[in-house]
Amino acid sequence: MSVVLSIWEKESFYAPQDIIIVGAGLMGLWTALELKEKRPSLRVTLLERNTTPLGASTRNAGFACFGSPTELLHDADTQGTDDMLAIAEMRYRGIEKIRAHFTDTAIGFDACGGYECINQDYTHWQELPDRLNWLNGLLKGITGKPALFQQVNHKLAAMGLRGFDSLVENETEAALHSGKLVQLLTQKVQAAGVTILSGLEVSTIEKQNNSVCITTRQNHQFTAIHVLLCTNAFTNELAPIAAIQPARGQVIVTSPIPNLPMKGSFHFDEGFYYWRNLGDRILLGGARNSAFEAEATTDLTGSASVRKALEDFLAQHLHPSFQYRIDHHWSGIMGFTADKRPYTARVKEGVTAAIACNGMGVALTPIVAEKLSQQLLDYF
Numbered sequence: 001m002s003v004v005l006s007i008w009e010k011e012s013f014y015a016p017q018d019i020i021i022v023g024a025g026l027m028g029l030w031t032a033l034e035l036k037e038k039r040p041s042l043r044v045t046l047l048e049r050n051t052t053p054l055g056a057s058t059r060n061a062g063f064a065c066f067g068s069p070t071e072l073l074h075d076a077d078t079q080g081t082d083d084m085l086a087i088a089e090m091r092y093r094g095i096e097k098i099r100a101h102f103t104d105t106a107i108g109f110d111a112c113g114g115y116e117c118i119n120q121d122y123t124h125w126q127e128l129p130d131r132l133n134w135l136n137g138l139l140k141g142i143t144g145k146p147a148l149f150q151q152v153n154h155k156l157a158a159m160g161l162r163g164f165d166s167l168v169e170n171e172t173e174a175a176l177h178s179g180k181l182v183q184l185l186t187q188k189v190q191a192a193g194v195t196i197l198s199g200l201e202v203s204t205i206e207k208q209n210n211s212v213c214i215t216t217r218q219n220h221q222f223t224a225i226h227v228l229l230c231t232n233a234f235t236n237e238l239a240p241i242a243a244i245q246p247a248r249g250q251v252i253v254t255s256p257i258p259n260l261p262m263k264g265s266f267h268f269d270e271g272f273y274y275w276r277n278l279g280d281r282i283l284l285g286g287a288r289n290s291a292f293e294a295e296a297t298t299d300l301t302g303s304a305s306v307r308k309a310l311e312d313f314l315a316q317h318l319h320p321s322f323q324y325r326i327d328h329h330w331s332g333i334m335g336f337t338a339d340k341r342p343y344t345a346r347v348k349e350g351v352t353a354a355i356a357c358n359g360m361g362v363a364l365t366p367i368v369a370e371k372l373s374q375q376l377l378d379y380f
């Protein structure tokens with residue numbers, strides 16, 4: 001039921017804005033912060049349809065990573081070396097930027113190191129050492145490390161892993177607490193003067209004269225000079241964008257495993273499986289490739305078959321002496337593009353979308369937000 005607004009409400013919460021951002025995940029939050037840092041007088045409101053952000057940002061695996069070696073090599077082969085390096089640099093800078101804003105303790109940042117498990121059926125298995133050297137040479141310019149990726153196969157058994165032929169280490173990778181990051185970033189955005197209104201689902205967006213008018217499912221109206229959609233995989237509900245595909249990611253977490261020897265973040269099978277230690281538990285996500293079509297959905301319910309594939313993976317690859325049960329499971333929704341690149345574009349008059357950070361938004365969103373905020377400010 002809609003109510004008539006008081007003059008107080010009209011002149012505060014519902015006052016015309018310069019920019020309204022839809023979606024309070026990492027993309028919306030970092031962009032709001034950038035806008036206010038660049039131009040403090042800008043009137044910015046952020047609308048979120050759930051009580052807390054509900055999509056990918058609070059439901060991911062918390063890898064602060066800038067790319068596993070086979071992923072980067074694949075990107076260099078398919079997108080070209082320059083493009084691969086540009087994204088790797090964005091991700092590297094993104095992690096540095098997160099750490100410049102928040103202390104490691106506050107966001108549970110753990111410089112635990114990262115690993116990729118590789119098996120002999122990898123297409124470039126024979127050339128792996130040469131390709132890693134090539135990659136190291138290229139990435140030195142970004143990280144300053146002469147030998148970023150190193151094969152450390154001898155560590156596999158000591159970590160309690162089995163069923164892999166090679167382990168490649170990247171000691172600069174890290175993990176963080178996604179809930180704490182989003183919560184603290186939200187507080188920072190509010191402290192910068194952005195109004196965040198939760199529980200308001202945007203249902204229509206229309207250009208009228210010099211403003212863009214927004215109506216919510218709860219029948220509230222807002223106006224702004226420009227609207228920014230940070231609604232990731234849900235954007236198709238508001239402004240269909242053929243290039244964006246939803247991809248559900250599912251995660252399981254074990255009970256504590258006494259004396260767990262495995263520390264770090266891990267990738268396998270082109271990133272279709274990823275896991276990390278969470279204290280002495282293991283958090284494992286992925287297996288989307290076990291049911292590609294069914295997982296191309298925005299339904300957060302999750303599926304028993306993917307959870308089973310994840311449990312089977314643990315049973316196959318953990319040392320049999322580990323005793324555990326599955327204590328937690330959840331799912332989140334990613335937005336994917338065919339080339340795995342973020343999508344920022346004008347989608348209709350007065351409306352821009354900044355979406356699809358694929359499976360790497362933790363590191364990418366702070367940097368995508370920098371360029372995007374500058375483009376938006378060019379309107380004013």
Ligand SMILES: Cc1cc2nc3c(=O)[nH]c(=O)nc-3n(C[C@H](O)[C@H](O)[C@H](O)COP(=O)(O)OP(=O)(O)OC[C@H]3O[C@@H](n4cnc5c(N)ncnc54)[C@H](O)[C@@H]3O)c2cc1C
Pocket residue numbers: 022023024025026027028047048049050052053054055056057058059060061062063064065200201202203230231232233234235238248249250251285331332333334354355356357358359360361362363364365
């Ligand atoms: C299982 C899983 C694991 C992942 N692991 C990692 C990882 O380890 N490292 C990494 O870098 N990345 C990871 N990612 C990807 C990363 O989480 C995303 O790239 C990033 O969070 C995307 O942020 P976003 O703000 O674009 O989208 P979201 O966080 O999805 O935010 C979109 C927001 O828009 C809101 N919204 C939607 N429609 C409306 C509407 N009509 N009105 C108002 N609000 C609306 C939603 O409620 C939501 O809060 C993972 C993702 C998943 C799902």
